[in-house]
Amino acid sequence: MSDFQAPKGVPDYLPPDSAQFVAVRDGLLDSARRAGYGHVELPIFEDTGLFARGVGESTDVVSKEMYTFADRGDRSVTLRPEGTAGVMRAVIEHGLDRGQLPVKLRYSGPFFRYERPQAGRYRQLQQVGVEAIGVDDPALDAEVIAVADAGFRALGLDGFRLEITSLGDDTCRPQYRELLQDFLFGLDLDEDIRRRAVINPLRVLDDKRQHVREMTAGAPLMLDHLSDAAKQHFDMVLANLDALGVPYVINPRMVRGLDYYTKTTFEFVHDGLGAQSGIGGGGRYDGLMKQLGGQDLSGIGFGLGVDRTVLALKAEGKTVGETSRVDVYCVPLGDAAKLALAKVAGELRAAGVRVDLAYGDRGLKGAMRGADRSGARFALVVGDGEVEAGTVGVKELGTGEQVDVGSDAVVAEILSRLT
Ligand code: HAM
Helix, strand or coil: CCCCCCCCCCCCCCCCCHHHHHHHHHHHHHHHHHCCEECCCCCCCCEHHHHHHHHCCCHHHHHHCCCEEEECCCEEECCCCCCCHHHHHHHHHHCCHHHHEEEEEHHHHHHHCCCCCCCEEEEEEEEEEEEECCCCHHHHHHHHHHHHHHHHCCCCCCEEEEEECCCCCCCCHHHHHHHHHHHHHHCCCHHHHHHHHHHHHHHHHHHHHHHHHHHHHCCCCCHHHHHHHHHHHHHHHHHHHHCCCCCEEEEECCCCCCCEEEEEEEEEEEECCCCCCEEEEEEEEECHHHHHCCCCCCCCEEEEHHHHHEEEEEHHCCCCCCCCCEEEEEECCCCCHHHHHHHHHHHHHHHCCCEEECCCCCHHHHHHHHHHHHHHCCEECHHHHHHHHCCCEEEEECCCCCCEEEHHHHHHHHHHHCC
């Protein structure tokens, strides 16, 4: 055993399983690419204040889960716990919001949260996200949601549901908050919940304990107290989703772990995952840009959990991605053969074929074992005889059938048989 292990709750992605990870990440990103979202690669760490202000001091993410440290210049920096604040920072910093709106961006990569590790919950997690910034149009909300829905479905996933609600806007949320607090303060709550009711009353509705659920069953709901504008926005989002054929259920008690959400808010939930059932989530954030020092423009986006999507596919018994490492495995017997096959391998690779070679002079048996393990469909076998004759033995590993092909015809032969 090694003297070192990966940090607790931090996964390694290794072959062959990593092929699923790559296929899920790229599949989700591609759904966004096809809807015109441009790719951004942003810093893994940012000024701590960005997250404190952007995500919200009262959230668990900021108050308990951030990887924050002082760098050697004594600046407080934080490993990004989510993507939206960093995207907004970059949009403001580079003036993208002064160009064509909405600014549509996509991203993927690792995020860091010091949560208690468990199945489907990691301290380094991977997301694919999009943000559409600068236009407050319910049709855009529906597009963002439809891109996520299409991304999951393109992977073959179907055991999930989209839950959606509205968290209201500036004109109705403050009154609703008071209404909810009045209701909560009238209940026989313990100190802990009471404190939560003061800081973030919505989160009390998210308490999973049975007795709290029963007590709050009759709590007033934001959806019943939306302003006319927020209600109209929400109705239009639903109408657009209906038109796009994206199924949803309304969950008026949905609570998200980040403070910036306003109006449309949603989550994708998969039932095959146990407690960590959220495979993606997002929503509109009308005040975020202004709060970070930019113009007063709104935005909407999502973050999809790549790790959990991989688990959800597994739960549905589905596989995505490449099931083998290579298409062709070269078995050279002797130095001259090695050189000849290295050349052929290069030509095949240039033609887009995945090729590996046996290294280390393992002999025919050992090399053929390597061929089997690689998952290749063909082995190319060359010994002194073939070198002299200028041929290559092309063996179909599934059937054991072998034919001799002239060296300069191998690429064409493999290409025609692979398609
Ligand atoms: P979030 O709901 O905190 O939203 O995270 C999005 C997704 O990341 C979750 O639905 C889940 O699948 C995955 N995820 C979160 N934490 C973990 C974890 N510890 N382990 C494994 N997977 C995890 C956001 O981060 C927002 N920035 C999304 C957004 C973009 N909203 C607007 N724009």
